[in-house]
Amino acid sequence: MSRPAVKVVGGGLAGAEAVWTLASRGIRVILYEMRPRTSTPAHKTDFLAEVVCSNSFGADAPTSPAGILKRELRSLGSLIMECADKARVPAGKALAVDRDIFSGLVTEALENHPLVEIVREEVTSIPEGPAIIATGPLTSPSMAEEIKKLAGEDYLSFFDAIAPVVEADSIDMAIAFRRGRWGQEDDYINCPFTREEYEAFIKALTTAERAAPHDFEDSPSWFEGCLPVEVMASRGLDTLRFGPMRPVGLPLPGTDREAWAVAQLRQDNKEGTLYNIVGFQTSLRWGEQERVFRMIPGLERAEFARFGVMHRNIYVNAPAALDPFLRFKGGPQDLFLAGQITGVEGYLESTAMGLAAALNAAALLLEKPFPRWPRETAVGALLHYLGDAVERRFQPMNVNLGIFPPLAEKVRNKARRAELTALRAEEALAPLLEDLAGR
Template sequence: MNGAESPCDVVVVGGGLAGCEAAYQLAERGLRVRLVEMKPHKRTPAQTSDRMAELVCSNSLRGAALSNAVGLLKEELRRVGSLALRCADETSVPAGGALAVDRERFAEAMTRAIEAHPRIAVERREVTEIPAERPVILATGPLTSDALAASLAAAVGAEHLAYYDAIAPIVSADSIDWSRVWKQSRYGKGGAVRGERAAAPERSAPPEERAAPPEERAAPPEDAAERRDDAEAGDEAYVNCPFDEAQYKAFVRALVESEKVEARDFEEVRYFEGCLPCEVMAARGEQTLAFGPMKPVGLTDPRTGRRPYAVLQLRPEDEAATAYNLVGFQTRMKYAEQLRVFRMVPGLEEADFLRMGSVHRNTFVDAPALLGPAMELRALPGVHLAGQIAGVEGYVESAAAGFVCAMLLAQQLRNEPLRPPPPTTALGGILTHLGRKQPRYQPSNITWAHIAPLDPAHGKLRKRARYEAMAERALRDLDAWWAAG
């Protein structure tokens, strides 16, 4: 369908998670939508297909438990009819306590739903400046083009912020040396591969018990506890590549000394702490990785009956487990260096790399200073922002921002009072983050800190009990809000 020739009520720019979700929700509310997507005419360096909602980093949507803030956000999205969550559930693959998807099937499902909707017209072209049509939703994500970013920066009169996300490599399953690795989730949740009974771990000063200077510890993101829960809950979805002390230290040295892709002279690199390149973590100190993505806590090598000095974990990329992602090893090393360094990993000496790691820019605005209550630019009435360009971080959060933006815009177009999700919900927490002023605004995943605290009448609860109580309240409040809408 030729979107340029079709009348519309709203223009949405960007066919990623936020844009697709926003377009779908608007169309479901009876509005005619023109969705403008630049593929296949142009791709960013991180994109490899012409489908919409392409997941360019991990295939994981993170933890599923309701005691986890992102798990609560996913459940809320399911209850309010999110397209992204429906497609994710339909294309899920084993991932322990997380929700992960077969990325190709997920993108196919999202694209099919958008193209088949009778009130959505898809227009394939690049947008280089803010469209004159109103209302418009800009949902161009972390890969917003230089031209459109410059147009946005000029329009709002504020400096747009940029940093770099890095993508982890993917290896072919049949190229892994399975005699050197084993399947197990942390803390014995899944047990050893093939049902082998592992002996008690050796208690010889594992990394989490060795003292490390503060500068050598990985700086955790705000939801570090939640991500740790995601990694530690599960079946046998993770493959462990074990390192002894000498192997680990040699690997860290190789990361630090490797050749990296340098930023251009006019670009300032500002990394998101929750998605640091592995070589950046390694450069912070020899033990940083051992306290971060390579921590061996809760793992026992069935061949030795001991806890390894460190591990690199692999996670399946598709339902058939034909490919594996190097968990936490996003990188900006040059391709030749990636082959050299990652083949130092036990079990990956002959690995066939289906995708190399790379870097991509993430552009976002200072949302608390620039956005109004309907996620609309105060300086440009009728121009709304959704997804990562507004400053959320993560797949689920991007879809949630697209949902909320569409819902609020639909209310505006019907001349109704704005009815945002309650602040006690994770969906409401998206708006809380976008409106929370900071000395220097930074993107964030959803965290419990974004959700209104419990009433003191609950008394003092332990962390998990507190989170479970907050989740129960959130779903109760969400259901009541949704039913009244």
């Protein structure tokens, strides 16, 4: 009996990667892409793997977390990486692409593959398996409703309101202090401001450059309930001091005196290597976030694992909704989720989740065990984050040093830490590459 074709829904970065991964293993694929008949608020072309915003795929240095991910994708035969390398434009240490050449190459490769059929229509219900859903952060409304049914009512989000996340060991604990409000458990790290520091900070915050709003993000329903910190600050000098930065119940260490204001940081992952700045969801430009948030006492040398964002983004609460193989818990065993919608963030992170889902689907069809990704690899670290993040506060994550397991020894120098992490990732990937090559 011939093997059934895998249906892939969504021909974005993850979907295109998934199709290629399957077809390269001799598996027939039907790809459903709704553009150009129906588009999303951000896509402009009918290309597969359209890059909707920046043309940068991030750092390419082999020792950077994004570079580690790129190396893994390349060594697994990634179509997205192959086309990105061919469409490369000068961008210093980053990998940036000519977006039309890049998406054109991906489209051509898939259109010309004998095992790939491309159907240009919107899919409005979950297809019979084997299937991969890769409909992205701007999934069409009818499909989003279907996904909600599988993920569970409370486990599908429609927008991001993310506060910046910093690496724990870049916080200056000679200035910041641990304490819970009103003597509760010491779960929070508090950064205390003097009046002068606070006023200078508010001035910088309210005059910093904001990311250009996308026209499709007009009047978002989250706006009143979850205001960007810079908007709150612009409502009055004391608004933050009486809101997320209130110092009450947080006396300075060894005193009964409170600071003028306090920025609180809350643990963001189980290992305690990452902390988010509570209530600081923001739409400031990333460079501006670095400049302004380093004015927070104790964060002068903070390393940002991820910046804050506020935009439309449909994603599942992965730790609650997905099993370790990117399937819905309790859902069909031959239905996989891929891309940004799994709860990762970023072009290549989405691509990686397309590759991982496709390798799982291939294993199922070829009756092989699911690939086991060591957590020391970048793909493994992302998958582990999806399974193990704190469910109650789950937010999409990009690849960064904080999601890799800590090194056996504490290494203060960040460059050295990255280098050792990269070496360890390379070693950890080798057995998986061997296993996949033998299939």
